Amino acid sequence: MEKLIETEDLYTNFFTFEGVVRALNGVSVVVNQGETYGLVGESGCGKSVTVRSMMRIVQEPGKIVGGKILLFLSSEDRQKGIDIIKRSEAFMESIRGDDISMIFQEASTSLNPVLSIRDQVGESFLLHRRGELLEETLKQLADELKSNGFPLAMAWKGFQRWLFRRELESLRRYEKHVKEIDRELYELEEKTDPRSTRRKSSLNARRDRLSEHDFLVSAVKKSPFLERYYKKIHKIVENKIIELLKSLGVPNPANVLKSYPHELSGGMQQRIVIAIALACNPTLLIADEPTSNLDVTIQAQIIELIKMLKENIITSVLFITHDLGLVAEVCERVTVMYAGDTCETTSVKELFKNPLHPYTKGLLSSVPRIEQVEKLHTIPGTVPNLINPPAGCRFHPRCPSAMKICAERKPPMVEYKEGHTVSCHLYPGEEV
Amino acid sequence: MNENGHNVVDIRSLKKYYPVRGGVFKRHIADLKAVDDIDLSIRKGECLGLVGESGCGKTTLGKTILRLHEATDGRIYFDQPKDKIEEVERLLASQRPEEIARGKTLLGIMDITRVSRKRLLALRKKLQIVFQDPSNSLNPRMLVKNIVAEPLVTQKLVESRELEDKVVSLLNTVGLAREHLMRYPHEFSGGQRQRIAIARALATNPDFVLMDEPTSALDVSVQAQILNLLKKLQSDFSLTYLFVTHHLLVVKYISNRIAVMYLGKIVELSETEELFTNPLHPYTKALLSAIPVPDPDTGIEKIILSGDVPNPIDPPSGCRFHPRCRHAREVCREEVPKLESAGEAHQVSCHLWREL
Numbered sequence: 001m002e003k004l005i006e007t008e009d010l011y012t013n014f015f016t017f018e019g020v021v022r023a024l025n026g027v028s029v030v031v032n033q034g035e036t037y038g039l040v041g042e043s044g045c046g047k048s049v050t051v052r053s054m055m056r057i058v059q060e061p062g063k064i065v066g067g068k069i070l071l072f073l074s075s076e077d078r079q080k081g082i083d084i085i086k087r088s089e090a091f092m093e094s095i096r097g098d099d100i101s102m103i104f105q106e107a108s109t110s111l112n113p114v115l116s117i118r119d120q121v122g123e124s125f126l127l128h129r130r131g132e133l134l135e136e137t138l139k140q141l142a143d144e145l146k147s148n149g150f151p152l153a154m155a156w157k158g159f160q161r162w163l164f165r166r167e168l169e170s171l172r173r174y175e176k177h178v179k180e181i182d183r184e185l186y187e188l189e190e191k192t193d194p195r196s197t198r199r200k201s202s203l204n205a206r207r208d209r210l211s212e213h214d215f216l217v218s219a220v221k222k223s224p225f226l227e228r229y230y231k232k233i234h235k236i237v238e239n240k241i242i243e244l245l246k247s248l249g250v251p252n253p254a255n256v257l258k259s260y261p262h263e264l265s266g267g268m269q270q271r272i273v274i275a276i277a278l279a280c281n282p283t284l285l286i287a288d289e290p291t292s293n294l295d296v297t298i299q300a301q302i303i304e305l306i307k308m309l310k311e312n313i314i315t316s317v318l319f320i321t322h323d324l325g326l327v328a329e330v331c332e333r334v335t336v337m338y339a340g341d342t343c344e345t346t347s348v349k350e351l352f353k354n355p356l357h358p359y360t361k362g363l364l365s366s367v368p369r370i371e372q373v374e375k376l377h378t379i380p381g382t383v384p385n386l387i388n389p390p391a392g393c394r395f396h397p398r399c400p401s402a403m404k405i406c407a408e409r410k411p412p413m414v415e416y417k418e419g420h421t422v423s424c425h426l427y428p429g430e431e432v
Numbered sequence: 433m434n435e436n437g438h439n440v441v442d443i444r445s446l447k448k449y450y451p452v453r454g455g456v457f458k459r460h461i462a463d464l465k466a467v468d469d470i471d472l473s474i475r476k477g478e479c480l481g482l483v484g485e486s487g488c489g490k491t492t493l494g495k496t497i498l499r500l501h502e503a504t505d506g507r508i509y510f511d512q513p514k515d516k517i518e519e520v521e522r523l524l525a526s527q528r529p530e531e532i533a534r535g536k537t538l539l540g541i542m543d544i545t546r547v548s549r550k551r552l553l554a555l556r557k558k559l560q561i562v563f564q565d566p567s568n569s570l571n572p573r574m575l576v577k578n579i580v581a582e583p584l585v586t587q588k589l590v591e592s593r594e595l596e597d598k599v600v601s602l603l604n605t606v607g608l609a610r611e612h613l614m615r616y617p618h619e620f621s622g623g624q625r626q627r628i629a630i631a632r633a634l635a636t637n638p639d640f641v642l643m644d645e646p647t648s649a650l651d652v653s654v655q656a657q658i659l660n661l662l663k664k665l666q667s668d669f670s671l672t673y674l675f676v677t678h679h680l681l682v683v684k685y686i687s688n689r690i691a692v693m694y695l696g697k698i699v700e701l702s703e704t705e706e707l708f709t710n711p712l713h714p715y716t717k718a719l720l721s722a723i724p725v726p727d728p729d730t731g732i733e734k735i736i737l738s739g740d741v742p743n744p745i746d747p748p749s750g751c752r753f754h755p756r757c758r759h760a761r762e763v764c765r766e767e768v769p770k771l772e773s774a775g776e777a778h779q780v781s782c783h784l785w786r787e788l
Contacts, residue, residue, distance in 0.1 A: 042651040265740045266486075295485035295678060297737045300722035304736055322652065325681075325724025348728045366656035367726050368685040370708060376660055376685065379653040382621045 001032040003072050004284055004316050005054060005100070006081065010067035012046075012053050019387040023049045023062070025340040025394065028413065031284065036310055036317045038331030038348070040324065040363075044383050046340040047320045048105070051286050055102060056084060056092050073099055073283065083189060088204040091182065098128040101277040102286040106293055107269035111261040117272055118257045121244070122237045124279040131175070134168040137232050160229045167217045174212035181207050244275050248305060267298035274305065278313065285309070286318045291326070303330060324367050328352060336360045339384055339394040342413070346420040356422040358399045393425065401426060439473040439509075440640050440672045441497060442517055446470045446506030448489070448496050452745055464745050466492040468696035470506075471771065474640070479666060479673040481687030481704070483680060483719070485741055489696040490676045494642045497674070498559050499544050499552060508544040510555060511639065516542070557587050560633040564645040566625035570617040576603075576628055577613040583635040602631045605668070606661060623654035630661070634669065643675045647682060659686055680723050684708060689777075692716050695744055695752040698771060702778040712780040714757050714788065751783065759784055 007029050014021035023046050031037045039047040052058045054069055070081030104110035141161045181203050188196045220226045245253035248271050291299040310317050319330050327334055335345040343357040355361045365377035381398040384390055390397050396406035405425050412431035413423045449463035466489040474480050484490045495501045509517050523535030539546050563569035580599045584590045590598050600610045606627040617625055633641055647655040677683050690707050692700045700713040711717045718735040737756045742748055748755050754764040763783050771781040
């Protein structure tokens with residue numbers, strides 16, 4: 001299996017007034033091409049922080065303080081991957097929503113209440129797919145210009161074509177430039193001598209400054225009457241959105257387009273959020289508790305939808321949840337997290353059949369089951385405060401089989417058997 | 433559960449409508465039928481689970497029982513002998529005005545929705561509630577000591593001298609200790625806060641406790657702790673629970689009987705085992721199949737309901753579930769199904785349950 005995204009020993013801290021919250025304590029996860037990967041854990045275990053770090057959208061006062069996030073996107077950088085922590089913000093912007101996109105936890109708060117659905121879904125098309133949109137518009141205009149029409153209208157169309165061409169040219173120029181910088185950065189990535197370090201930082205700064213600004217096009221876009229020429233593109237975007245919404249099972253998409261988030265039900269809002277994430281056919285879809293505020297029947301609808309999308313459209317899904325039932329249903333491989341540590345990584349079947357880490361065992365037996373009759377098993381105590389986390393293994397104060405060494409040393413990630421790694425002193429072995 | 437045990441709460445044709453106002457003069461234009469004509473009895477010592485999706489009226493029903501909401505119509509008898517209830521019902525249903533009048537005067541003492549404020553205060557001693565989110569239901573400016581003591585003080589149950597000991601013993605029963613007395617709610621974790629809320633509910637030694645989604649704001653491992661605690665308390669204090677939740681596996685674990693609600697109506701009422709092994713209503717079947725099962729090898733076929741819960745202001749005609757039901761027929765569109773008995777301790781409200 002080929003890797004798609006990998007975090008290596010990731011540390012993320014939050015610098016708050018009370019102290020430094022050590023949210024991630026060396027997290028290493030690998031998402032492969034074409035798989036559905038799950039991150040499970042209780043609230044505050046760092047699953048959301050992990051994916052936010054992957055997207056580099058950790059909110060203030062949080063900061064990624066150590067580790068690597070390697071991205072293996074195109075075939076040329078398959079060998080070593082791009083370390084996205086070292087890249088510029090502009091580079092991240094080009095990736096977010098295009099190659100990696102995310103569904104956030106609460107649909108009602110992640111949608112903008114003052115923008116219509118059309119504006120919100122269309123945004124990613126206009127941002128990432130403008131070149132294709134412009135080409136399409138030009139093709140349309142060329143067809144229209146071939147036929148005969150009222151001279152003034154034809155002149156207006158000719159003017160539009162001229163503007164669109166000009167915009168496309170400046171866009172292509174910009175893209176070419178960006179590509180050159182990215183290639184050079186990629187070649188310099190591993191070098192640490194002062195000369196290339198300087199070169200790297202200057203390239204990153206240049207990439208941030210670079211813009212495709214064209215004086216004439218932006219002047220026309222701002223002028224009161226002439227800006228109408230851009231409506232053509234919006235029309236095309238609208239058709240694309242309608243198509244997308246239709247494929248997600250939104251009834252009556254043409255009407256939904258014009259509505260605002262508060263007019264839709266919870267399940268429908270979640271579909272819109274999914275539509276925003278899917279607009280540019282991402283390689284990796286990160287779903288951060290996509291169903292946590294929905295009813296069971298609506299949850300079943302959304303899960304079915306994500307499964308369908310996984311089969312047909314997107315290559316990989318990173319699914320975050322606290323519900324072990326959902327994990328069993330959706331994921332292929334899972335990592336169990338606890339207080340910023342990764343406890344165990346394995347395939348779903350193995351996890352439910354043969355859990356190794358004491359936390360996983362506790363978690364599995366504290367979920368009420370259909371055939372449950374005897375008393376529910378509980379894990380004593382609560383999740384620790386991460387400003388002052390327990391030394392050694394962070395689970396040891398709650399662990400039924402804690403030993404002396406657990407309080408002293410953080411257990412290494414050990415391969416127990418093929419495809420099943422665990423981080424616990426109960427299972428000695430060599431670190432992977 | 434013994435059949436002869438008398439009911440703690442007996443609900444007869446309870447309705448709770450919220451008026452919807454609109455127009456320039458805020459005219460009354462429609463009713464939001466949150467609870468529509470519900471009959472339900474809660475037996476002594478049982479835990480009745482009330483399940484449904486959000487907006488189906490389950491919390492409204494619970495809160496109406498405690499008279500935190502005023503009922504629009506209907507009667508709720510609290511801790512009354514069966515024959516007395518039947519007598520009043522007979523009087524109310526009779527044709528003669530003087531009998532109806534007599535029934536109404538009797539209701540004034542027996543019916544929670546009609547008793548006077550003074551009687552209600554006494555009743556509240558016996559009826560308590562644990563709310564959904566403990567971080568919102570505890571006053572952040574009060575010490576734990578005062579939070580738990582508040583019902584005791586208002587009901588004048590304990591002398592001030594003994595108050596602290598009583599509070600400590602309550603905290604002990606829920607797994608907290610004397611050292612927690614002088615702290616504020618924000619110093620506790622979610623699970624501990626819920627324990628405080630439970631201690632407060634138990635303070636007046638109630639008969640009936642309404643659990644309004646007590647574990648939905650908690651994590652899995654903490655949820656298990658709270659569920660076990662609630663189970664233990666129920667047997668220790670011989671409590672009766674109405675357990676409102678949307679989580680079917682939780683309700684399966686804790687309840688003896690389960691009522692499934694959909695859009696203000698009870699669609700199925702049955703013993704827990706029976707409901708999970710032999711669900712009759714198509715909605716219950718869909719709900720059960722939609723539970724994510726923590727086992728990757730289950731081959732259960734999912735029934736995916738299409739669409740959302742309809743707007744309760746303008747509910748569908750006939751059976752309220754028919755627009756989402758895959759077995760819906762002509763009769764479902766026209767007639768409202770009644771809650772009818774389908775075997776021992778199993779009631780269902782569906783026209784087609786025999787055939788499905």
